[in-house]
Each structure stands twice: as C-alpha cells, then as structure tokens.
Amino acid sequence: MTTILEVSKLNFRYASERALRGISFQIAEGESVGLVGANGSGKSTLLWCIAGLLHGDGVVRLFGGQPTKDCRRKIGMVFQNPEDQLFMPTLAQDLALPLVNRGMRPKDAQATAREWLDRFELARYSDLPATHLSLGQRKRAAVALAMVRSPEFLIMDEPTAELDGRAVRQLSTMLNRLALTKLIASHHLDFLCATTSRVILLREGEIRSQGPAPEILNDTALLEESGLI
Amino acid sequence: MIGFGIASHAAMRTKARMALPFAAPVLLFALVLIAFQWLNGSVDIRLPLRTIAVFLCSTAAFRILPWADLIAEIDPRSHWYLPVMFLLFVHHFATVLVEEVRRAFQARSLCVSANFRRGGFQSMAWATASVFRRAIDRAERFYAAQTIGGIEE
Numbered sequence: 001m002t003t004i005l006e007v008s009k010l011n012f013r014y015a016s017e018r019a020l021r022g023i024s025f026q027i028a029e030g031e032s033v034g035l036v037g038a039n040g041s042g043k044s045t046l047l048w049c050i051a052g053l054l055h056g057d058g059v060v061r062l063f064g065g066q067p068t069k070d071c072r073r074k075i076g077m078v079f080q081n082p083e084d085q086l087f088m089p090t091l092a093q094d095l096a097l098p099l100v101n102r103g104m105r106p107k108d109a110q111a112t113a114r115e116w117l118d119r120f121e122l123a124r125y126s127d128l129p130a131t132h133l134s135l136g137q138r139k140r141a142a143v144a145l146a147m148v149r150s151p152e153f154l155i156m157d158e159p160t161a162e163l164d165g166r167a168v169r170q171l172s173t174m175l176n177r178l179a180l181t182k183l184i185a186s187h188h189l190d191f192l193c194a195t196t197s198r199v200i201l202l203r204e205g206e207i208r209s210q211g212p213a214p215e216i217l218n219d220t221a222l223l224e225e226s227g228l229i
Numbered sequence: 230m231i232g233f234g235i236a237s238h239a240a241m242r243t244k245a246r247m248a249l250p251f252a253a254p255v256l257l258f259a260l261v262l263i264a265f266q267w268l269n270g271s272v273d274i275r276l277p278l279r280t281i282a283v284f285l286c287s288t289a290a291f292r293i294l295p296w297a298d299l300i301a302e303i304d305p306r307s308h309w310y311l312p313v314m315f316l317l318f319v320h321h322f323a324t325v326l327v328e329e330v331r332r333a334f335q336a337r338s339l340c341v342s343a344n345f346r347r348g349g350f351q352s353m354a355w356a357t358a359s360v361f362r363r364a365i366d367r368a369e370r371f372y373a374a375q376t377i378g379g380i381e382e
Contacts, residue, residue: 053373077377084367084374087321089297098379100305110301127297149379 002029004153004181005050005062012045012056012205019045020056021205027181029152034192034213035185037202038227043185044080046202047157050183051077062153076146080158082138085145086130091117094130094141095148102149113148120144120174136167140174153181160188187228193217201226255284291320322368329363 005027012020019042027033037043048054050062052072062071079085088094095113100106117123120140122133130138139159146154159175160168172194175182186192192199192213199216201209203226209216216222223229259277266272296317303310337356341349 048373051373051377053376072377073379075377077374079370079374081370083325084370085378087317087371089300089317093297093300101379106301106305145378 004029008059010056010058019205025200029181032182032196034196034199036199041202042205044157047155047185074152076151076154078142078146078156080161082142085142090127091141092126095145098149116144116148136163156184158186160186160191189217325367326364330360333360
C-alpha cells in the first residue's frame, strides 16, 4: 500500500521548550489515524509541522517525498477554530474561493461549492455568512471547505472542540462517509473510536504508544497515565 | 497601550456600542500622531485628518457595499479582485479584533470592582496586552488557514 505520510525523528522546539521529541510514524493511503494526547502534548504542533506551517528537525515526507509546498494542493486541513477558515460574505463563496483561485469559472465554482454544502447538510445556509451558523454547523462547513479542493489527505485539529453530543455524532457520520486518508487530532476518545482505525498517543511531545484504536482507547491505565481520563 | 485599552473599554460602555469600539483606537491613533508632531515642534493636521477620513470612508464602504454580490460578479482576473479580497481580509480581521477586545475587557470587568482604584490600571494594561497577543495568534492562524486553503495558488 502507498505511504501517504512518513514522519521520521521529528523534533520541534518553541523558544523555551521542546514540543516534539523524535516523532516517527507512517500513514498508508486510505488509513484513518487518530492523534490523541492531553492538552499541550504536541498534537497541534505535529499537525502544523506535517502541513508545512512549522519546520522542525527531522523528516516529514508527504506523497512519496514531494516538497510540502507542492503537496499543499493534495492536503485539506480543518483548523480548531472555523473562523480562521470561513470569512467570505456567504458560505457558498467561502467554498468557491479555493476553486476560483485554481482557475475554475466562478459559476462552476459556486455550483461545486453548493454540491459540497448539500453533502454536509448545509445547503440551506449557502447564502448566509458563517457567523450566522451554530458552531457545529461551522465545523461541518470547515470540513466541507477542506473537501471542496478534493484533497487526498485530510488533517483535522480538534474537530470536536466545544461541540455538543449531537454535533459530534453528526460530524463523525460525515467523516466516515469520506473515503480518503485522514489524520485527526483530538482528545475526544469516543469520537476517535468512531472515526479512526489506528491511534497514536502523544505524551509530552513523544509517542507514548500507537496501535489499533480500540486497543489504545480502551487501555484505562495508559490513558490515565497520559492524562486523558 | 493603556490608552488604547481605556478608549476601547470606554467606547464599549456607551450607547453606540457597535460603532465606537472601531472608532476609539483610530481617534486615539490620530491624537497620538498629533502629540508626536507637537513634540517634534510642528503640528501638521493633515495626516491625522487623513487617517480619520480613510477610516470613515472604509467604514462606509464596508457598510454600504453589497459584498456578497460584488464577489460573485468580479472576475478573478480583473484588477478589482485583489483589492476586494484584501478589504474582505481586513474586514474579517477587524471583526475578529473587536470580538477579542470585547472578550478581554468583559473578562477584566468581571474581576475588577472599580476602574480607577487599586489594580484597575494594572489590570487594564494586562487586558490590553492580552488583546495584542490574541490578535497576533489569530492573525497567525488565519494566515496559516488561508495558506493551506490555497489562497497563494
């Protein structure tokens, strides 16, 4: 199976502290991998390094070694705060923008954007700004925005943060419908259990454990030691 | 910074809550410009006036222009596309900044019993500093999200 992401001996340091220490793992095509860890364990930093937004020491190889900048077209990323991604006057325009930037005609881009909003059950909000939506709807819109560019690899940073139970369920159902490689950082254990097959557990910037999702997420002693329960 | 904080905080307590938080920092900036010119020995009123005029024109443009229709109509190859996108960025970020100011000073007002008693000025300074830190964080994340989203393509 093709390797989509290879991370090897990755270290990253903020001014005064080491955020990542010797991180190594791989993700194969089509895999859905969870990144779990307590607050401050380095999840977001790792995702930013993978997306090429931060540069650490070590190797981050995407799609068989293409430079990160070339890979960005194949990556979709969902940030913790949807307001960082959605800023246009209407939701449909938010989704159409990346397509227009790629050279698609505005009318076609709008049509594709509306299709994606429909798939995420947001069609009736197409002509509203994102600020008029609930947080759960905005999170779904952010995923739709990431998907509209047809990425091959979806990276998500805390997609369930501040969501209520129903919104979490809706989001996990939507995600399970998407057949692409996914890396999802979260400390919502039930959500990861429902959406990922393998889990990497981070603790203080290091990989503490990795393996099948049910095995890791049901290991109470390990989760307690890592500050997750 | 403390002046910026006091101005924003005072503005939020008035009736024109929506407009003044935007206006207070701009007016303060214009006053600081005049103060610097005065210290330098020659006051030229045109620069502060120009600042206020640009602020008023941009505010009016943001309020009056039908952004949703404009974006749908503008051809990405036209000369207007980039300026309109730039204004949308500014508009979005101004909204974010106002929201951050509101949160910071609301949190402060819940902790401080009186503005001008002991601890009032210090907490004002910290709240104002926190707005700058948050604004930088938000700007960084917004830029990162747009970079990944393909705005550079």
